[in-house]
Amino acid sequence: MSWTRGSLAALAVCVLLLAGPAGCGAGDAHEQRTSASPSPVGKLLDRTDEAGRRYRQVDGAHAPTVRVEVKPADGGAWDVTLTVHRFRFSPPGTKPEAAEGRGTALLFVDDMPVAELRTPVHRLTADHLPQGTHEVTARLYADDGTVWAVHGDPVESTAAITASGTESTAALSSRVAAARTQDRGSPVPGGEAS
Numbered sequence: 331m332s333w334t335r336g337s338l339a340a341l342a343v344c345v346l347l348l349a350g351p352a353g354c355g356a357g358d359a360h361e362q363r364t365s366a367s368p369s370p371v372g373k374l375l376d377r378t379d380e381a382g383r384r385y386r387q388v389d390g391a392h393a394p395t396v397r398v399e400v401k402p403a404d405g406g407a408w409d410v411t412l413t414v415h416r417f418r419f420s421p422p423g424t425k426p427e428a429a430e431g432r433g434t435a436l437l438f439v440d441d442m443p444v445a446e447l448r449t450p451v452h453r454l455t456a457d458h459l460p461q462g463t464h465e466v467t468a469r470l471y472a473d474d475g476t477v478w479a480v481h482g483d484p485v486e487s488t489a490a491i492t493a494s495g496t497e498s499t500a501a502l503s504s505r506v507a508a509a510r511t512q513d514r515g516s517p518v519p520g521g522e523a524s
Contacts, residue, residue: 371428385479386428386472393480394431398468398487406456412468419448420473428472438467459493466491
């Protein structure tokens with residue numbers, strides 16, 4: 331008898347486990363997931379970047395910041411390093427929705443996009459920077475493709491560099507370039523936040 335009771339009890343538990351989620355109904359489960367999603371971050375503006383991606387206005391006190399530094403590397407390449415505050419890079423496969431202080435950086439050379447960054451370091455090859463003076467800009471984007479913005483300006487930083495053949499030198503440090511461009515979109519002059 332005890333074997334039959336134990337088997338019946340185990341069978342009843344299995345039936346309850348299998349029937350439990352089905353008893354909730356698919357609509358209830360969907361509504362629970364929807365209500366758990368994060369609320370929208372910032373305010374979408376009508377303003378867009380060059381590619382038509384809308385700006386996402388956030389409060390300057392809580393906004394992400396970025397500073398770009400570009401240094402010469404071997405073989406005419408350039409090492410780009412981003413310093414970010416109140417921002418974390420999203421790994422590949424991240425859900426395409428805006429979350430506070432998260433996303434990617436788009437790297438531009440002379441206003442032309444050259445790379446989407448999911449880490450704070452990148453190497454630009456010599457073919458991206460032919461001989462002459464160039465501006466390298468890093469701009470922060472949310473995972474939904476919107477541009478992080480403060481006071482209607484994108485959160486970005488620009489460094490001016492001069493490439494001269496195989497021997498390349500930085501004409502201006504990113505700190506000097508940042509002072510010149512005022513790190514557009516940074517909540518505090520110079521892009522630094524305490």
